[in-house]
Amino acid sequence: MSTPAAASTRAPGFSESPVRWLLGKIGGGIFVLWAVATAIFFGIRMIPGDPAEAIMGGPGSQASAEALAGARSQYGLDQPLYVQYFGQLWRLATGDLGTSYSLKTPVSEVLGELIPPTLILAILALLVAWAMALVVAVLSTRSGALGSALGSGLEIVSAAVPHFWLASVLILVFSTMLGWLPPVSTNTAAGLALPVITLALPLAGFLGQVMRDTLMEAQRSAFALSARARGESEIGVLLRHSLRHAALPAIALSGWAFGSLLSGAVVVESIFARPGLGRSLLSAVTSRDIPMVTGVALISAAAYVVIMALSDLAERLADPRIGTS
Amino acid sequence: MRRLAAHLPLVAVAAVLLFFVLAAIAPNLLSPVDPLAISPTQAFSAPGAEHLLGTDESGRDIYSRIIHGARPSLLIGAAATAIGLGLALVLGTIAGFGGRWLDFGVGRLLEVLFALPGLLLALVFIAFAGPGVATTVMAVGLTTAPGYARMIRAQIIALRASPMVEAATVLGRSRARILTVHILPNALAPIAVLATLGLGQAILWAASLSFLGLGARPPAPEWGTMLSAGRTYLALAWWMTFFPGLAIVLVAAASTVLSRILKSRGVR
Amino acid sequence: MSAAEPLLRVENLAVTFGGNSVVRDISFTVSPGECLALVGESGSGKSVTARSLIGLAGPGSQVHADILEVAGVDARTLSQRRWSALRGRQVGFILQDALTSLDPLRTVGKEIDDALRLHSTGSGAQRAARVIELLVAVGLDDPIRRASQRSGELSGGMRQRALIASAIALEPALIIADEPTTALDATIAASVMDLLGNLRQGGSGMLLISHDLAAVAAVADSIAVMQAGRIVERGAAVQILNDPQHPYTRALLAAVPAGKPRFTRLSPATESGDSVSSRTAGPVAPNGQPAAVVQPLLSARGLSKTFLLGKSTGFTAVRHVDFELLPGRTLGLVGESGSGKTTTARMALGLLAPSAGTVELFGQPWSSVPESVRRTHRSSLGAIYQDPLSSFDPRLSTGALLADALSLGGTRNPRARTGEINELLQLVGLEPGMAARNPATLSGGQRQRLAIARALAPKPRVLICDEPVSALDVSIQAQVLDLLDELQQRFGLSYLFISHDLSVIRHMSDQVLVMRAGEVVESGSTEQVFTDPAHEYTRALLSAAPLNLPVRRVSRESMLEGSSEAGKIEGPH
Amino acid sequence: AMTPDASGESGSPVTGGTLVYASGDAEPACLDPHVGGNFPQALIASQYLESLYTKDADGALIPWLAEDSTVSDDGLTRIVKIRTGISFTDGTALNADAVKANFEHLLNPATTSSTGYLALGKIASMQAVDASTLELKLKSPDNSLLESFSMPWVAIESPTALKRSQADNCAAPVGTGPFKVESWKKQDSVKLVRNAGYVLPDPKAGHAGGAYLDAITWRFIPEAATRYAALQAGEVQIIDNAQPDAIAAAEKNTSIKHLDAPRPGASNRVELNSSKPPFNDVLVREAFIHAVNVNASIDSLFFGTAVRSYSPLSSVEPLALSEESLFGYDRAKAAKLLDEAGWSQRDSEGYRVKDGTRLSLSFPVSTSQSIPAEQSLFEQMQATAKESGLEIKIKLLDLSSWYGELFTNNYNLVSAPYTKVGPSVLSVLFHSDSTIPAPSGYFANLSQVKDPSLDALLAAAGTTKDLAERKDLYTQAQKKVLEGYYLLPLYNQQNHFLYSAKLKNVGATTAVATPTFFDTWLSN
């Protein structure tokens, strides 16, 4: 939900070879992951209270002194800080994300189960949002000033709708009142419908605004006029020229969009009782389960790095202007 | 007629924003009813003559709560935007002016902040700082800062290489004077656009955190909190959820439209 | 259709946009083989007229005409589908914005192929062969590779040619070319005009649109002059050029600097300009070499600039440039786009450190000293640019801009300051009332005047002018050039004057440097360089540019010969 | 309490089908209730684990996996007879050694048991005399030991399974119950399947053989509205933590039924921290209790699903003492008491002041331990208290922050649940020993009553063998805390379930009121 324009600002300097590009992306990705891990490691030390207590399930667990000491040594909390830090980095580097305080299972195992449902949700929502944005953008450019104003209003309003509100209203209407769609999400078409729409609608509003601006621009551009002048029909101009241009910002924004979907997943997964990264982050935050928080943060940072690289790549493929100049 | 139609969005947006700003400044003017006054016997009254937008589970007047909720909601949004923009200003200025290495460093930092999208960053922050209104404001500010910072940095870098700065150099202006008189003020100009856009977004973020139980707390009439509380009674009293949500959507949409209008009018 | 019937018949064409009348009372015809030129300054309605001829006047437009016949069809009532069939097939349209008229995401080959595909049923292979044929016909080298490139990979000239190829792909009977040579270098522009000439040779009718009378002079049979949406004068090309009747046409012609000696007025005298000018040609700036004792104000020796591209590769934009700028004189710097003119100017201004060589100002080191030292002398060196608006702080009003510039040397007294501002405004021919205006609301010419006023505020002795008139209409250009002339005479200013336009350079300069690919290929007095060019490149430049008016009509035969570079074109059958 | 649906179900039971249970509680970190020991664990563990004792439909304690138990005259030696012929789902036989292994597991600090550990706290040593006889030596007499044995937190698991790592045991504890854990998809659901070899320990109850249901899918749906919507949509057949408004709506709806199973032990109450001002003054405590209008709020917020309590104990505890007369809403009385206590001034906002300090009460509320209706109730208390010049500052906190407030004594009012079978919960909640924090900082005596005479009553009540004396002692103890205005009882600890009418024979519960589904079947 943050401003998409901000995220689309491309880093300068793209004239290197594909290998260097890839190496650069990998290096940058490792740096990001290291920085996130480090920030979180030291962040934990600033929390008031005893981490060992959090491991034992919080102060309410009435853990005995022996149990606390056991937890401390089990999690290495009795070691000097630098030993803990480098130990932590080493473990992370070897793929060991530690054991969840609250779930008492290896974080990597839990995340392994949670990543696919969140990915399914996010990817579907991204596709649906793209489709909706495109349809509204095209319809509103083709239906005159009133249609355009209507489309634009629709986009702005849907971009302003909070996920949790939308989810509630959708459940009320489609599950409770009409009984068409289940309120609890499963990986079936019906079970995915409500959460996907909840995530996709606000995003479609954002993408739609950007796409329509580009679409309008492309429709008014000199090359579109040229195409018309050589006998291209309006539909032809739209299909062969304008739509490709309108897709570019959407591709460029898809990294940002994916991030916003992960954000939205926190709310949507909670409301639709759907297992996933977002919901587990929320419960990890409320139970102060730091290994889980770290794990989800690292996973989503890694996802961000990968998605950004992919969208960069897609953008280069879709837009020959990048890299040639 | 045509002219009026052209100004319709501006008029509508101005009306919405003025209404809520007035509500924030002088809530009693718009609704003299105490938003905290309970009346168990009148709980869950549907919207009607007595209670324009109905009542909640404690019989409190929803209209009054929305009006009185404007101040905390807008304040949270404004404070978060201010923090986000302030942070961004510092980072963006350092990156824009500070030479290659600082620019590189800030660039990495922004990359890292970007790597945790929105709510995730806010949640991780709350995991460490604990929930509450102050944390919400900080978390939302932190969440929005990297986007702003990138824009400000890009703006400063573009300005630094602009013909305007060249012209000032040719006139013999000192570096310091160019920075303070020409670059900074012009880099700050788009902040009006950013701030209006950001305000609506920040309110949305803050409402999300309230909804997740990590933001403002009842019985304070804050929109996100009202919405969250109302969700429990969704099937019984839809108005408890619908109207606070409407207020959020209205403000967020109005701020988007306003920022678009500002931008198209050349406040760049 | 028979040859006698006109391809295009327009009577009382009027176009309005939401009630604003933009074009009205337009009537003309174009017959096969005929070339009609539509000229007029920017905004006079040329493009709107052209676009409405093919039903593309634009969204929100209302087009009315008593007669609008295109290729024998009444175009007023055509359906969308029939328009599509007509466009490209009967009428080839070359858009004004050549640089952006090809879809940057698609290959040039595809764009040209579209024209074929939309109107014919030829097989893919046949069409591909035809695309290559067309690319050869418009004179593009390596056509197979070009066909697979996108517009971003092509230079401006190449794009213009590719666009022409797509417009003539189906050998339309009528070609409408809207400013086909703006944004092109003189040499390239000449070859594009040749190409169009060849098409007409083949029997196509042509409507040629330009703001530049000189450019159309060589090609057009007849000329229609537009002003503020109306045709104010029309007639045979020779007649209009030699004996213009309408005052507007006369002003347009007078404004063309080509062939006008130094210090001749190009624009009609204005009230404010009049008071300043004292027309004395010659004495201040005698032709020929200056006396040896005169010390150059600004001099460069062995100036080079290499830009680093990546870690190892470099690009040398300027190589071993020497020049001297004498007091009260103008040094003209001419060369095609990318030849290093701006880079040289920026080094002279001390904005860019040379990679090698030095710049001296008043005999003192300039480029080699730190900026803090330069700053104390900056008031004696000013600059004006092609795009004045971007050099203004957008937050400042006209008056504030000048006040800011004055604050360096002028008084601190606010009342005196206001006086100084008004003086400056008056000096460049602006109303005192404009002090309160935002520069963004000024016209192009007014903005350039303001830029000049600002440059003059610290009372400099040298002005470096980088393409100061390239963005302006001929008539406005004339006013600005006149203003620069006046100021030079009045204050004995020296100019380093940069332009790609030979006629402007010739009109303004005492000495000329010709640059190509970063090197000075020729230098000397204006007279010498223009009448007896030593370097082959200079000769090519000169032959490409129409430098003299009235025009000598070029015979069709000589045009065909001259177009060998452009390649042969199959005429329409 | 074992009570199949009293109304009697029409039609004959159908075997098969999967019951989908939707829980609003947080997902347990460990499915073994020995570890930690909270109510959500008890809810699910009741399906696959069984206890030595349980309670019957009338609330009477009856042996279950145990056959019988006797205690020595000095009350320091207890013999427990274990049933034979029962085995755990991993094939291990149930015997005295197995029970001993369980107790050792609970008492081992590494297990980090809290509830079970406290319940067995008086055991000094134990010995398996023979296969079916376990002898326990106690540190002091404990007349609530059998009640403790009836709690799921002390349920008996396979000793073979307990030897596994804690992680393994948490993922799939092995017991003797009608179902067994098949798989656990974290953050989603636990899959339970029928225990084909189930032997009903008490042949008098229900049918013989295995459960009717093939399986139970135990889902976690924290959002109350979603949970209820899922029940309405037929996605799930039973939900817990039902909201009062949903219960009220369901009462009018023939397709959804309601099971109200109040928890034993303490009532749901607000405790007044007597260890610091202003509640160290009994007058202020009494004034507070008369200043808040609880009944009106309970009526409107709970839609008649909650009955006002005037006792420290749950209404299911036979020894509960109810003193309605002490708890009337009476602003005049409150005002008088406050004047008397010196809080006679008012500040600009209308709050009472004494020596320049406002009569302000900090009330930390745990979001994860109170349903929305309860939070609204607190808000309404806040509003009514304001009229009498008392300021209540409600702080909604997540669990860890909430504990933080308690352990730093940074509260005046608090509401904390505590579930334990039997009146001995009073010792946990009101004995002065319970004000001494455990190493973790936790203490249960949140009103911080430190009254030697009360301590003596509670100690005597916990050790006496004479049931009449026990009742008398606990009654006196309750009277003391009620009349000392240490707490404001609200209602029973709510434990409401809503279920689809297709689900038959729902209603059997354990001693801690967690439902069991041995007799339950799904009609088509």
Ligand SMILES: Nc1ncnc2c1ncn2[C@@H]1O[C@H](COP(=O)(O)OP(=O)(O)OP(=O)(O)O)[C@@H](O)[C@H]1O
């Ligand atoms: N779509 C439009 N809507 C409104 N006004 C328009 C539109 N297109 C052109 N105009 C106006 O019509 C007038 C003529 O424009 P036109 O483009 O024909 O000028 P031109 O003679 O081609 O100028 P130039 O030499 O700059 O290309 C201008 O004042 C322009 O602002």
Ligand SMILES: Nc1ncnc2c1ncn2[C@@H]1O[C@H](COP(=O)(O)OP(=O)(O)OP(=O)(O)O)[C@@H](O)[C@H]1O
């Ligand atoms: N900062 C820079 N980095 C790299 N290359 C540059 C830079 N500035 C200019 N160049 C290159 O140097 C060459 C000369 O540029 P310059 O701007 O001096 O040309 P010009 O003669 O002024 O052209 P035009 O007529 O288009 O203004 C061009 O090829 C340009 O791309």
Ligand SMILES: [Mg+2]
């Ligand atoms: Mg034009």
Ligand SMILES: [Mg+2]
């Ligand atoms: Mg240049």
